[in-house]
Amino acid sequence: MKPDTSTVSPLKPVASASDVVAGRGALPGAPGIGDADFPTDGNGGYDVGHYGLTLSYDPPSKHLSGVTRIEARATQDLSRFNLDLSGFTVSRITVDGKPAKFDRAGTELSVTPASAIPNAAAFNVEVAYAGEPKPVRGSSNLGTYGFIPTRDGAFVTCQPNGAKTWFPGNDHPSDKASYDFDVTVPAGLTALANGELVGTPKTAGGKTTFRWRESHPMASYLATMTLGKFEMLQGTTPGGLKNIAAVDPRFRSSLRKLYDVSGRVTDYWSTIFGPYPFSSTGGVVDDFPAGYALENQTKPMYGGFAPGDDIIAHELAHQWFGDSLSITRWKDLWLNEGFATYAEWLWSEHEGQATAEQLFRRQYAAAADDPIWSYAPGRARPDDLFNNSVYTRGGMALHALRQRIGDPAFFRLLKEWNSTHRYGNVTTPEFVAMAEKISGKKLGPLFDAWLFTPKKPTTW
Known part of the structure; x- marks a missing residue:
């Protein structure tokens, strides 16, 4: 994400006597995936491999109807499990083709299959639902996100936990999956989703269906079905x-510039970060005044403004840092935003403008009492997730690392970090360990000063 210009314990599954009897020892999956900062996000007991989304949206009535098909695998003997879903009326759920019982509590959709699911068993879930999607209106630096109705369609950007505003699933970046999208809209509108078009859009009865496929693993907050009137290249x-x-x-x-700059940036990042991890690149500018951009996988979204080169460079760097390499827990958000911010500086340097060193020095000139130094970016706060420190001080930490270990080791590190964890999930300790291994240096004090100490670093 790029703006334009705890101690909570994870939830535990609660088993009743009937759970144990019906499942012969099987237990319900936890209603949260284990992220202490977002305790109800995601769910335990299973891992999703694929989502198949069949969706129909009517902009005048703001009515969405959908069927979500989930291919998953149990990670325990599972008597029941939860899905994340906000709003809608759920009319039917099946598990492996058999009707399942379900109930709702807030954004938790609890599903009880006809029989317990054994540990490691593959299973399929189908959920039919309909209603008017409602976006999330977050804090000042979160803004409005999720499924956002617009004048002619919808603008869909879901960081951090807005996927549940339009489909049921395991809404946390630590459970990535591939996706198929079948999106039906009134004829004359275009539906855009992640990945690439499958076949040619088909129009019948005044409606057009677009089929998109993202075959690479993707975090749920990166999924989109943005739609409306669009001009395309x-x-x-x-x-x-x-x-x-x-x-x-x-x-x-701005269409030609978006197309050209996105292409040049993607090709350049492939030489710096390693091979591009997906099958297409590009970007989308919609007219919803979101005031931010988001790195939706393969199709960054720019909400209500024509992006400059720096923002395009930032969002496309996320295709490596955040999309291919996704954080395991939100507290490590600097691994996304600090890296994408530093990529802006590398692009400036590449284009013969200000160097990364000059940009670092400009930021470091902030007075010792500047708020950026009191927020330690290595531990992003759930109530202030997108604080400027996570971006800028996170990027500064990478430049301090570059100075400390030298360019050969630093740029080797960027490529090995990507190749080692391609399509996976990452943590800060893993990055520190790899940096120390490649450089042969003890880097704990440097990372402590730049990421975890709430004051201005004085040495690096």
């Missing part, structure tokens, strides 16, 4: 990667 980057750019007609003058 499709082709390839200079390096030969599929490139898809789309803009609301209000921003048609």
Whole structure:
């Protein structure tokens, strides 16, 4: 994400006597995945491998109907399990084709299959639901996110936990899956989702269905079904990667730049961070005044503004840092935002503008009592998740590391970090360990000073 210009214990499953009897020792999955800062996000007891989303949206009535098909595998003997879903009326749930019982409590949809699911067993869930999606209106630096109705469609950006505003699932970045999207909209509108189009959109009865597929693992908050009136450019980057750019007609003058810069940036990052992890690149500018951009996988979204080169560089760097390499817990958000911020500085340097060293020095000139120094970015706070320190001081930490270990080791580290954890989940201790291994240096004091100490670092 890029703006324009705890101690809570994880939830535990609660088993009743009937759970144990019916499942012969099977237990319900936890109603949270174990992220102490967001205790009800995600769910325990299973891992999702694939989502198949069949969705129909009518902008005038703001009515969405959907069927979500989930392919999952149990990670315990499972008597029941939860899905995250906000709003909607659920009409039917089946597990492996058999009707399942279900109930609702807030955003928790609890599903009890006809029989217990053994540990390590694959199972399929199908949920039919309908209603008017409601976005999340977060704190000042979160803004509005999730499924956001617009004048002619919807703007869908879900960080950190807004996927549940339009489909049921395991809504936490530590459970990644592949996706198929079948999205039906009134004829004349375009539906955009992650990945690439499958076949040609088909129109019948005044409606058009678009089929998109993202075959690479993806965190739920990166999924989108943004739709409306769009003008598009499709082709390839200079390096030969599929490139898809789309803009609301209000921003048609920015379409060529979005397409060209996205292509050049993606190709350049492939030389710095390692091979591009997905099958297409590009970006989307919609007319909803979100005031931020989000790194939706393969299609960064720019909400209500034509992005500059720096923001495009930031969001496309996220395709490596945040999308391919996803954080295990939200407290490590600097691994996304600090890296993408430093990528902006690397792009500036590449383009012959200010160097990373100059940009670092400008930020370091902030007075010792500047708020950026009192927020230690290595531990992002759930009530202030997107604080400037997570971005800027996180990026400064990487430059301090570059100075300490030298360019050969630093840029080798960026590539090995990506290749080792491609499509997986990462933590800060893993990054520190790899940095020490590659450089041969003890780097604990450096990372402590830049990431975990609430004051201005004086040495590095």
